[in-house]
Amino acid sequence: MTEEILRVRNLTTRFFTEEGQINAVEHVDFDVRDGEVFGIVGESGSGKSVTALSIIDLVESPGRIVEGEVWYRNADLADEHRESHPDAVDGEFVDIRQLPEATRRWLRGPAFATIFQDPMSSLNPSITVGEQIAEAVEVQRRARANPRRTRSRTQGYGLSRFLLDSVLPSQHYVSEESHDHAVELLEQVGIPDPAERATEYPHQFSGGMLQRAMVAQALAGEPDVLIADEPTTALDVTIQAQILNLLSDLQQEEDMSVVLITHNLGVIARMCNRVGVMYAGEIVERGSLVDVFENPVHPYTQGLLGSIPDIEDPSPRLSPIEGNVPSLLDSQMGDRCYFADRCPKAMEVCLTPVAERDVQDESASTDGHRVRCVLADQPYNEADALAESYDWSTEVSADD
Amino acid sequence: MVSKRVVQNLRKEFRQSGLAKLGLVLVVSIILVAVFAPFIAPHNPTTQELGQAQLPPLGFSETKEATTSEMVDGEVVTKTVEKRVEANAAHPLGTDGLGRDMLSRTVYGARTSLMVGVLGTVFAALVGVPIGLIAGYYGGKFDDGLMRFADVSLAFPSLVLAIALIGLWGRAAVVLPDPFVSAGLVSGMPSTFTLPGTVVIVVGLVNWVWFARIARGEALSLRDEEYVKAARALGASDSTILGSHMLPNAITPIIVLATVQVAAIILLESSLSFLGFSGTTLSWGFDIAQGRNYISSGQWWIATIPGLAIMWSVIGINLIGDWLRDALDPGIEGEGGV
């Protein structure tokens, strides 16, 4: 069994806004193994993007990671911090949440690289694409040259450097070598005429090309984990295929792990080895692709898979999941299974908090198939079912 | 015309912002002072009492050295005596070079500044908004021409243009009767009020382009809105569309601009008065100019107090402007003015 590169435990992120507390990510657990593609699938508002941001520590106020650990496997890092942060080290794993901020920032690049949904809004419109990719390269170059693995927030760059930078080539932050390497990266992702295109601006690129460029940028640090948040959602279908192929190829070439976040089940089916299904900020089911897709236990997963239009299905109507995505406002979330109000198999026991558990399956050997649902180890009992007329509005949150 | 959501936004922003409340206090107070000047001013601002000239404000009585020289027996003898200049409670803010009460002059000065500020802005808006709306809506040559003219118009620094126009056209003023005095509610105060008409017109002419720009921008973006197309499809005439559909929706940035403009025009008017280009001598700028001559001899209040009054008003208006801008739409082009 391959080793894991990333272990997320009990990750909880909340937003403290004027309207109240929003529970975006609730006690999320998952693992990503070496060299695999782990998919996170869910509807909009399920918390998938916030999960990604939480891993790389880019959650901005009013949001905050409230609890949880993000265990990243890096032997050198572990050794370095074994003495200074004993609680943060477990074997070869380091809980990056407990590390100092400078170190966490250092990890962006060599450990985690991220590509976002809309490439056009991920780039500064007034700086060339080549320059921006070269920035990523440069950051890595300097990080590797710095043995202490900590970097100051400023690295001696301020207003005066900015002014000099714009005028004097010698004061540039980005070096010549980084620019050259950026062109190589562009070539690696299949952009024709890379040297020429590096001198162009984001608005001169098509959506697909730009997303390739973002992939190139992500590769600059030779990351262990590439986090891709809806990388193809903003693109045309044909371009989507290209980008996904690119990601597959690169993933194998570079032996990278990928966390692929999307709401598109087709993409998951095509790309992922293992998958986690998110709903209302929780992972409700996770396991290998085969397990989850062919043997879904959680009624939500079943509903999702059942709602995919099937070209060979004779019935004229689609089968959606009834009801609406719940509000994530703390005051409106009950202390129970969050899917219960839409679940066709809800039972009395679902009104209490539901913990994650292994799926009991006598047939095939499952590979870490876990579900946040009682149906994992007990069959559906009609007798205990909740009445249709159950009044969900009487809920009062425990921690109001 | 103004939607409920907008009113809600305004209230919310106001409640949250201490500065907005301060702004309201400042502005309302200065408006009240300007309107009820005859009641608030203790003396007639134009009455000269040469015997009471150059009195300091209360609390600033001072002892000064005065050197006098006189001829005694064919020789020049200089004596240095100490002179005590005592503030007079009847003139709490002191008096100017000709013995006029500073408090009263400052109170009446508010009238001049506010009237020019408001009327000038209204004039600029009345000229600029229709032109801008028409240019943005119809586009074409008229729009091009307008934009090019706007470039030229803004090429001249507004103050210089204003000075030049006033220099050419003179400083005509309109003499208006003071309603309170005419009604006999107050005595001893000037029965008329001088409104520097040319200044108002010049100031409006110099600033209408700002309104035209904003109105044009709004018209351009609103032109493609669905409801405009729908109105046209239903056969509404252009003037109806412009007046009843576009104008109400363009009003928000125009209002924000208007507040900025009032502040800017008050500053412009005070600059013009300072240089002596206003049609009235009862204004803050004029007093500052007057006060300048007394700086080296130590009568600092003549120049200082009117300046503080200007700041009071302009800070208040700017705070209101910020409040409006924050509440109505944070994405409004904020700075436009002299």
Place this chain on the structure above:
Amino acid sequence: MALGRFAIKRTLQGIGVVWGVITVVFALRFVTPGSAINAVAPLDADQETRQAIAAELGLDQPLYLQYGQYLFDLIQGDLGFSYIRGQAVTPLVLSKIPATVELALAATFVAIVLSIPLGVLSATRRNQPVDYGATLFSLVGISTPNFWLGIMMILVLAVEFGIFNTSGRGVNAGDVLLSIVGPERFLDTLIGWLTYITLPAIALGTYFTALITRLTRSGMLEELGKPYIRATRAKGLPETLVQYKHALRNTLTPVITVLGLQLGTLIGGAVITEAVFTWPGLGTLIIRSINLRDWPLLQGSLIVIGISFVLVNILVDMIYAYLDPRVVYD
């Protein structure tokens, strides 16, 4: 290169604007009460002089010929003749330009050097003391009449404390540059220059410092909230690089636009500041020309102001294009 073509395009546009300015000034002649002669001749000119002027101006000729003559003179650099002073306008105006330019540059320098760092700090340390201080300062700064500020500074710093000179331009920047030859002389000259220019530059520059601080602050706040900033942070870029190289760069572009629009205010402010400090520049010249009804001088000054304004605007546009290259491709 695209930037070069852009420069040419802007220059051509600029020429168009200058032409507009010239024409408007020409038209002003006919807007004055009385005949056009009043726009040129002094009030107390006798009949003979007036007729001579009329002939000189060619007022009996058709309009287009007058206009043509006017343009022809202008191209040769002839801005007319001041009957009141008995001097040609052009050399008179040109001689006053350096003083005004010196003042304007000093004020702009002060403004930019202070305001941009202040604006950035204010935005990045939001709601901390720096922010409150900067916000308060910028509010007061745009609400203070600059002539009054100048007078107050004279009152306190020049009269009371005697640190600075109350008026005039005894030592100018040219003197400072020339005196670099000898170090002791240089220091003396430098200090002398500062005693003359500091107060006017601050008086003139305060409004702009306040304005730019405000704009930089709000611009930075808006920019820092944009998605590409988050993506850039995700690359691991140091925070100051994100703030300055990325956010500030994009913030400066609208700031520069507004600056360009406010250049008129700068010049207007210079006129007043010159009046307060008796600074011998173009502004003082204009005011005197109005008070003395010296119309040819006034018109000549207006034209020069218009032209220099256009030139500076083109310069500003070029800086803008450097910061945001998208504009070049329009």
